[in-house]
Amino acid sequence: MKLKIVRTIALSALIILVALLGCVGGGGGGAAPTPSPSPSPTPSKVTIVIWHAVQESERQVFENLISQFEATHPNIDIVFEQKADLETTLKAAIPAGQGPDLFIWAHDWIGKFAEGNMLKPIDKYITEDILNKFVDIARNAIEYKGHYYGMPISGETVTLIYNKDLISNPPKTFDELVQMAKQFYNPNSDMYGLASPIDPYFLSAWAHAFGGYYFNDTTKTSGLDQPETIKGYELFFNELFFKYMAQTRDYNSQMALFLEGKSPLLINGPWSIKQIRDSGINFGLTLIPKIVENGKEYYPRPYAGVKMFYVTANAPDDKMDAIWEFLSWMTLNESTIKTLALQLGYIPVLKSLIDDPDIKSDPVIYGFMNQLRYAILMPKSPEMGSVWGPIDTAITKIVSGEMSIEDALKEAQQKILQELGSS
Numbered sequence: 534m535k536l537k538i539v540r541t542i543a544l545s546a547l548i549i550l551v552a553l554l555g556c557v558g559g560g561g562g563g564a565a566p567t568p569s570p571s572p573s574p575t576p577s578k579v580t581i582v583i584w585h586a587v588q589e590s591e592r593q594v595f596e597n598l599i600s601q602f603e604a605t606h607p608n609i610d611i612v613f614e615q616k617a618d619l620e621t622t623l624k625a626a627i628p629a630g631q632g633p634d635l636f637i638w639a640h641d642w643i644g645k646f647a648e649g650n651m652l653k654p655i656d657k658y659i660t661e662d663i664l665n666k667f668v669d670i671a672r673n674a675i676e677y678k679g680h681y682y683g684m685p686i687s688g689e690t691v692t693l694i695y696n697k698d699l700i701s702n703p704p705k706t707f708d709e710l711v712q713m714a715k716q717f718y719n720p721n722s723d724m725y726g727l728a729s730p731i732d733p734y735f736l737s738a739w740a741h742a743f744g745g746y747y748f749n750d751t752t753k754t755s756g757l758d759q760p761e762t763i764k765g766y767e768l769f770f771n772e773l774f775f776k777y778m779a780q781t782r783d784y785n786s787q788m789a790l791f792l793e794g795k796s797p798l799l800i801n802g803p804w805s806i807k808q809i810r811d812s813g814i815n816f817g818l819t820l821i822p823k824i825v826e827n828g829k830e831y832y833p834r835p836y837a838g839v840k841m842f843y844v845t846a847n848a849p850d851d852k853m854d855a856i857w858e859f860l861s862w863m864t865l866n867e868s869t870i871k872t873l874a875l876q877l878g879y880i881p882v883l884k885s886l887i888d889d890p891d892i893k894s895d896p897v898i899y900g901f902m903n904q905l906r907y908a909i910l911m912p913k914s915p916e917m918g919s920v921w922g923p924i925d926t927a928i929t930k931i932v933s934g935e936m937s938i939e940d941a942l943k944e945a946q947q948k949i950l951q952e953l954g955s956s
Contacts, residue, residue: 926945
């Protein structure tokens with residue numbers, strides 16, 4: 534009996550041992566051991582460098598937005614660097630491979646930077662659905678010769694700003710504008726009818742009013758000698774500037790007249806709003822008044838710029854997905870664009886925000902958006918660089934009385950043709 538028990542115990546032990554060996558050995562059809570999962574690789578940190586020349590108030594808002602982006606994208610760091618002379622710095626750095634990944638500026642640099650091989654196309658990220666999210670002026674701004682080189686942030690143009698404590702009903706027609714300017718003009722009391730910087734950009738509204746133009750981006754031709762361009766300039770100078778405005782071209786001097794209550798009207802852009810608010814002036818915005826002539830209506834059409842993120846040729850391919858993540862967050866995100874609009878007065882170019890209640894209820898933003906409907910996109914061609922200087926010289930000669938408006942513009946036209954090699 535005892536022996537039988539011992540044999541039974543020994544047999545049981547042997548069976549258990551065999552079973553254990555089978556599990557350990559893995560032979561003979563036993564289930565293979567489940568491997569421990571390998572740890573997922575940690576995504577590498579990406580640093581995106583952005584150069585800019587925005588004002589201090591703008592910088593603070595951008596940096597706050599960047600912090601929000603980084604909080605939800607922990608593997609992307611954004612370096613936001615101020616550059617005093619942005620164009621010169623970029624032109625030196627990018628060809629040397631030392632430039633940023635992105636920079637911020639108006640769209641009118643796109644031609645010369647693309648022709649200089651300093652930009653990187655982002656065509657593979659730009660779909661028709663994305664383009665359709667923007668108003669036409671913005672989608673056109675980021676394209677050059679069939680390629681897309683960045684994403685639009687906001688639009689900007691100039692409009693008529695008025696002092697509500699001096700004017701209850703702003704002028705709706707050019708004739709009303711002239712009569713109002715005449716009413717307030719009294720240089721002996723240091724009062725002037727209208728304030729406006731006198732330079733090619735600000736005067737573009739009048740050059741375009743009757744269908745004239747500085748430069749045609751499509752035909753690559755200048756139009757300073759066109760009758761319509763001359764007519765627009767003559768209207769402004771002869772009916773407003775020489776009669777009812779301070780005889781200075783200087784931006785700060787003209788701006789000071791409005792800020793100090795010495796002019797009831799000012800033509801300026803979104804960048805001027807903070808200074809106007811800080812001055813305590815009770816102000817409103819309205820369209821630059823239409824011109825009614827022989828039963829027809831003509832609208833002064835100022836140049837429009839589109840502030841955008843440019844992608845530089847220095848942006849490496851392995852960063853592009855991260856760069857696109859940032860660009861889409863900054864430019865397609867309604868919350869981001871509304872922040873820029875409500876805090877800085879940036880004019881939204883996202884279609885979805887045009888009828889947004891917060892945007893429509895802001896008189897500044899809505900005022901500039903309204904003027905933007907009549908604006909003309911600044912030329913993108915590099916050739917435009919040969920146009921600004923001669924126009925500026927012509928304006929100086931007009932203001933000083935050295936030349937007539939027609940002669941000064943025709944002389945500028947010849948200089949431009951010479952510079953473009955078309956004379």
